[in-house]
Amino acid sequence: MTTNELNTLFQRRFNRLANRYPTAAYWLARRLSTDSFTGLPLTGLLGLLLGTGMLLSEVAENIANAEPMVQIDGQFTHWLFQGRSSRLSQLLFGITWFGSRFATVGFTLIGSIVLLWQRQRRNALILWLLLGGVSLFVQVGKRTFIRARPQQVAYYPEVGYSFPSGHSAVSMTLYGLLAYWAIRRLRSATARLLTGLIAVCLILAVGFSRIYLGVHFLSDVLGGYLLGIGWLSVGIILSEWQRKARPQNSDQAI
DSSP states (O other): OOHHHHHHHHHHHHHHHHHHOHHHHHHHHHHHOSSSTTTHHHHHHHHHHHHHHHHHHHHHHHHHTTOHHHHHHHHHHHHHHHTOOHHHHHHHHHHGGGGSHHHHHHHHHHHHHHHHHTTOHHHHHHHHHHHHHHHHHHHHHHHHHOOOOOGGGOSSOOOSOOSSOHHHHHHHHHHHHHHHHHHHHOOOHHHHHHHHHHHHHHHHHHHHHHHHTTSSOHHHHHHHHHHHHHHHHHHHHHHHHHHHHSOTTSOOOO
């Protein structure tokens, strides 16, 4: 059967179901539409939000029950510690600063000032909402699982519990959202690609630095990334909704 024949058969069956269940067919068509953000893009983000929540739950369960992931954590941390070099440690010690509270609050403050200057008040509010939300969830997770850090191999002393990694979660949320807004405004495909690559490299480097420096386990960073992706999805949804609701005669929204 050719591709055209398959498409014709699918169209016939879909039309038959649509005639029998018009409300469900209309809802499905809206969810898969690419004409607006409330169609396929929103469906994809909601699916991503659900998927990351399920994966985060699985990671947390593995840690709570001391399943094989805990053993992988120990082996991976030991392997990195065995090959740790002073130069790379110093470099990653500088990179890990980008996920610190001082840096993330500072970049959020700078970002919000720029947004307010551009009359993007709603986006400035979304930025602070996400920073506060992901930070709160990180603290709830740490106090729920009370996981000790791998202090024996730590490059420098770090206080607090280990799971999830706050540096990883906040970096994913903050730099991911700032990069998304920048990409939405840039017209050059090269500039968009470069912005995305810089954001991805920075986020990954911050997460890796936490493991390499011995202040977090692999699953801590993975959990932080999943939490950050969830909040990043929420931020994109909120920013697109407010963009759609923005008056047509106002300045272009980020």
